[in-house]
Amino acid sequence: MNKLFKLLTAVLVLVTAGTFSSCKKTFDNPPGAADPAIVANTSIRTLKAMHTTSGAYDVITTDMIISGVVVANDKSGNLYKQLFIQDETGGLQIMLDATNLYGTYPVGRRIFIKCNGLAISDYNKTMMLGVRAIVAGAPSLEGIPANLISRYIVAGSLNNPVVPTVVTYADLGGTGTTSMQDPLIGALIQLDDYRFAIPTGTYSDTSAYKSTVNRDINNCGSQTLIVRTSAYANFAGYPVATGRGSILAIYTVFGNTRQLIIRDTSDVRFTNPYNCPLPPGTLFYEDFEGHTVTTTFPYVPVTLAGWKNLAENASELWTARIFSNNKYAYMSGFGTNQSTVTSWLVTPGVVLSGTNKTLTFKTIQGFILTSTPGGTPVQAALKVLVSTNYTGTGNPWAAGVVWTDLTSQAVLSPGSTTSSFPSGFTNSGNISLNAYSGTIYVAFRYEGADPAGTGSDKTSAWEVDEVKITGL
Ligand SMILES: [Ca+2]
Ligand SMILES: [Ca+2]
Structure with a gap:
């Protein structure tokens, strides 16, 4: 009696689903297949709760049925022999020993999994459902063999909403x-x-x-x-x-x-746009994090939109570097064999506003001695300059371009006498720009030398990062 009732219900569900499906046909294109007359009796969360020890293989021995919507498959090849399904309680990776799964299991298709006989395990804490096997003498979670998939998995309706x-x-x-x-x-x-x-x-x-x-x-x-x-x-x-x-x-x-x-x-x-939105009052900010870098020679010259990177003497340019996951601009005259090494790194034009106008940046000075420790001092200079009449084109050292030296207002990295580089950046402190208005340009000018011999060397390296102009 009970069985008959179940059968009748199943038939009714099928008929209802079929009717619904044919009704939908006139509205939706293409129509989704109907769900089978199977009812999930277990949520994905409850199934996953069976597996509490990472690395264990928990074989399911009861008639658990889960249902979920396919949220990812092997269509692009980024996944292989696996699906991810999801219900209201969570997601789960399903291992199938078959390829081209996306044809049968497109994203949005509901599937029902009869879990009795399958096993749940995890790969370093990401859980997955498959079959427990012995591979090379050791237990392993493998995909459901292709010829057994239909025993465990029943595909249902298509085009279910998939909302992240x-x-x-x-x-x-x-x-x-x-x-x-x-x-x-x-x-x-x-x-x-x-x-x-x-x-x-x-x-x-x-x-x-x-x-x-x-x-x-x-x-x-x-x-x-x-x-x-x-x-x-x-x-x-x-x-x-x-x-x-x-x-x-x-x-x-x-x-x-x-x-x-x-x-x-x-x-x-x-x-x-790649760059992050600037907080209120921030008129300009550059942290070089979006720049291409290499970790070995040849290094990539700083080429940021609106910036100028020019060698006035010698031909050494500022390069983008990375250390400890942080990128910055780097300049050194070492190895140039030039008696004067002057290289400019100039910001784009910044339109000043606000009443409290401030420039900040960070520096590191490296290799201040010919050998560390105990060598001869070989400090190159870093100058911080501001101009209101530079136009952003042409050489910043051209006649008529007026730069004001702000270096004395800044705290710069002293370098280290015990290692090649100090352990961190030195904050410049607040450099007032209240004397300026309109569009300004800020220049970092490296002034070094590396002629023959070491007597007149000024070859320390300067690193600049997090150049910020605020107007509050
Ligand atoms: Ca940076
Ligand atoms: Ca030299």
């Missing part, structure tokens, strides 16, 4: 310990106002080695996450997005490392 959960860095736990039970793991999330830390290069490895690549993204501060991309993704060789904005991704963890997996480049919606 908008989260913040804090929602992901910041830099703290991850929780294997975090419902966001395996789910489609959206983070806003992010950008690639280095907005050049490709999403993944284009060499024959096909290494998976981690690229850092940040939200204009130190809140950094990883975008992890397979070299087999069909967008592996695409240049990364150069702007700033929202990113959609499947959230995964590897231990306490948080990593995002995009489904395609359309998940990276960095449509705003």
Whole structure:
């Protein structure tokens, strides 16, 4: 009786679904397949709660059925033999020993998984559902064999809404310990106002080695996450997005490392300008973080929009450098064999406003001695200059261009006598610009020398960072 009732209900559901589907046909194109007459009796959260020991293999021995909507598949090749599904309680990675899954399991398709006989485990805290196998004598979680997929998975309706959960860095736990039970793991999330830390290069490895690549993204501060991309993704060789904005991704963890997996480049919606919005009263700011850098010779000359980077003597230019994940401008006359090394780094024109107008920046002076410690002092000078009549074009040292020397108002890095570089930057302190109005240019002028021999050398290196002009 009970069985008959169930059967009748199933038939009724099918008929109803069929009727609904044919009605929809006239409105929607294409119509979605109907859901099967299966009812999920377990949520993804409850299923995941079975697995409490990282690295264990928990075989499911009861008739648990979960249901979820496909939020990511193998269409772009960034995922391989796996799907991510999601219900209201969380996301989950499903391992299938089959390819071209996206044909049967497009994003938005609801699927039902009869879990009895499957196993749940995790790869360094990202949980996944598959089958427990013994590989090379050791237990392992493998994909559901292709010929058994239909026993466990029933595909249902298409075109279900797939809406990412908008989260913040804090929602992901910041830099703290991850929780294997975090419902966001395996789910489609959206983070806003992010950008690639280095907005050049490709999403993944284009060499024959096909290494998976981690690229850092940040939200204009130190809140950094990883975008992890397979070299087999069909967008592996695409240049990364150069702007700033929202990113959609499947959230995964590897231990306490948080990593995002995009489904395609359309998940990276960095449509705003790369530079971060300036706080009120900030008239100009440059931290060089968007600049291309190399870590070995040849270094990349500073080439920022509106800036001038010019050698008045010798031919040494300011270059963009990186140390300890921070980028800055760097200049040294060492090795030029020139008796005068004068190189200018000039900001774009800045329109002053406000009543309390201030310039700040940071410096490091390196290699102040010929050998450290105990060598001969070889300090080059760094001058900080301001002009109201430079026009932003032509040589800043041209006749008629008036520069006022503000160096005496600034605190500059003294350098270190015990190592090549001091341990950190020196803040310039507030340099008043209240004597100026209209459009100004600020110049950093390196004044060094490296003629033959060492007697007249002035070869220390100067690094400049976080040039800021405020008007409050
Ligand atoms: Ca910097
Ligand atoms: Ca010399």
